[in-house]
Amino acid sequence: MSAANFFDFSDKEVMLPQIKEINGMYYRFHPVTEAKDVEKESASRARNVTSLAESEADLSSEERDILRRLRKDPKDNTYRIVLTKENIPSILFPMMIGKGGQAKRSIEDETKARIVFPRDQEKNTSIEIYSYDSIQLIMCRRKLLQSAHNARMRVPFTHFACFPVLSDATAASFNRFRDDVMKKCGGTRGLSTDLFQTSNKLHLTISTLALFSPPEYDLAFETLQNCFADELWELLDQGPLRCRLRGLEIMNDDPAEVDVLYAKVVDPTDRLQTIADQIYENYMHSEPRFSQDKFDGLKHVKLHVTLINSRYRKGTELGEDDLDLLSVAAKATARKTFDASSILQHFGQYDFGECVVNEIHISQRFSTGENGFYKCKRKLILDPKALKNHLQQRDATSTVKISSDRMYNDEPTCEVGNDDEFADER
The missing domain is CATH 3.30.1370.10 (K Homology domain, type 1)
Structure with a gap:
């Protein structure tokens, strides 16, 4: 040309x-x-x-x-x-x-x-x-x-790293909580059953991510695995990761104008907090392009389990087929708050019981998998022996090659411009 x-x-x-x-x-x-x-x-x-x-x-x-x-x-x-x-x-x-x-x-x-x-x-x-x-x-x-x-x-986040809370006992406790709240506070402004999280989707969010392709899923998972390469896996060797969900909190200061109400997490050994902080820090510094968390100076991840969210309100919720940038942005601004004053007054110290965390998922937002939880793009089983062996084998043999410099890097392919035709610009 x-x-x-x-x-x-x-x-x-x-x-x-x-x-x-x-x-x-x-x-x-x-x-x-x-x-x-x-x-x-x-x-x-x-x-x-x-x-x-x-x-x-x-x-x-x-x-x-x-x-x-x-x-x-x-x-x-x-x-x-x-x-x-x-x-x-x-x-x-x-x-x-x-x-x-x-x-x-x-x-x-x-x-x-x-x-x-x-x-x-x-x-x-x-x-x-x-x-x-x-x-x-x-x-x-x-x-x-x-x-x-x-x-x-x-771009609104598309995925998130989380600890799933998949205990049957916790799910049953949550369902009782939902029923009790609706009986006691059902007439509260803005509150309805569709605002409650699904019992199969209870989780602790670690970090929100924007991922757009399988290579990005792989690299996000590799970053997650690397968190445990520096002896973090030893925390898992101290026994199961147990925590307790007890007490309610809101994300803002005014209980009469609430978007999110959540259960507080009691982590007696601080191991869950340490792991979450390390993962968050790794995403912020190793792959900042993926992390949608804007709190670079955050000292600790706020461990919590969302129970009620105004984003779930019927007519403003999003499905996985809805996931385009304009839909997410438009519906995010259309939220209608609810009054949580009565809920906090009557159920502020609600005890959901103990749960055990044994997996970390990279989950797809606005989706539902076969087990009722969010669709899992990548999963890390928190088994100390298996995790240690896998990391050692990976480092020794270099068989786990999730990305290469040419495949995923800010380095472009530099070529001689000798094509006969160039693509029309969009």
Whole structure:
């Protein structure tokens, strides 16, 4: 493909050019399509725009390594970088492109590079970047990765790491609690049976996650396993992880305007708390792109079991088939609180009994599995001997290869841009 065609602009840009006032006169500025002019302007921008890197010295070590591996295509004198789908999930593309392509054009204008997003119907889901200038190509990549990170942080969490509470005795106790509350406080403003959690889905949340593909499930699970590699498994060798669910609390300060009411967790040995804190910390620092928890300075995970949640209200709840970004965001803002004053007064010290925790799940939000609990994407059995043996075998043989540098990494595939056709941008 020729360089002249490479920087072709749309009819809309030609028919609606940028208008600028100079000395009281208005001029229309049309996009440049001549390859030599674009290349000249690209080089000029690399020298003059102080917000971007101006030389290899301004790049990170990773970016310098990518720069050294770049090769210019002799056909059209351009460089190309391909960002694979494992780097940037396609679900983030709409936010990165922006309304009317505005966000994408902003990066292109600033770096004088061309960004090509795949079309919906294409099997290829890689983002391609082209530029005449290698430094600006790297800067465009940097801005795209930052854009992807920002998009991730705007996405409601899709999964969560948790300790399931699957005891029959606890489920029966919860059902009695629900029935007693509705008999005693059924006329309370905003309270209805659909706000109660399902007895089969009781759990202690450790960390909320945004995961979009099987490779991401695997890497999140590997991060979970790695928490136990540094002798954390020894805590499991001290016997079963027991805790007690006793007493009620709310997530806000006003008991008359409540969204979430939960059972407090009594952890006499602090082992459950230590494990939860370590897992949370590992996600925050090892895989921050996955973690949707915004409490980077949090000292301890707040161990609790949600019992009543206004998000479960009929008509505002979400199912797994509903899980798109707009649905979650819209329904999250449509919550109607309930008055928990009477519940706290009559049931504030309710004792749900003791339960044993023996698994950690990476569960899918808004889903239901065959056993009535959330669909489990990955499961870690908290058996000390089995866990220790597995970790030792994995480290010794390196047979557990959940991801590779090429498969999952912020490192793009750098290739010569010599294709005859480029995908149309979305």
